[in-house]
């Protein structure tokens with residue numbers, strides 16, 4: 024899946040245009056090595072483990088502790104996601120009749136999700152684990168806006184981002 028040719032074939036099979044990366048100013052990401060991933064928690068609802076690459080996991084733990092010291096709870100909802108998993112999610116939505124143009128506003132094409140790197144994490148607040156825009160109304164989000172940068176986390180998809188991805192206040196990516 025990591026070879027460009029097979030990714031291109033996969034995209035064709037999903038109806039994703041060949042110029043997807045170029046027109047969206049997005050690049051393909053290498054998958055993190057699964058054996059090196061560190062578990063940082065579980066999704067509170069589906070109990071799936073949330074895993075990050077080692078340095079991102081360490082930064083996440085520091086950030087989570089700093090938030091907790093101020094009475095703010097940051098809940099890890101989703102971390103590493105493989106290309107295969109991303110493909111499965113997309114096939115599921117397409118099979119359910121979801122309009123592809125709309126779908127790809129919210130879900131990155133396989134190979135192009137920051138979650139492949141193990142450096143991106145979707146974050147919830149005890150009051151809101153919806154991964155919807157309203158997460159921006161939570162205490163966790165307000166705290167992240169003020170402090171996440173100090174821990175190396177950047178909100179990848181603000182409003183009107185150049186990638187054609189919807190506003191994702193819950194999605195943060197660690198950069199070394």
Ligand SMILES: [Zn+2]
Pocket residue numbers: 138143144145193194195
């Ligand atoms: Zn995300």
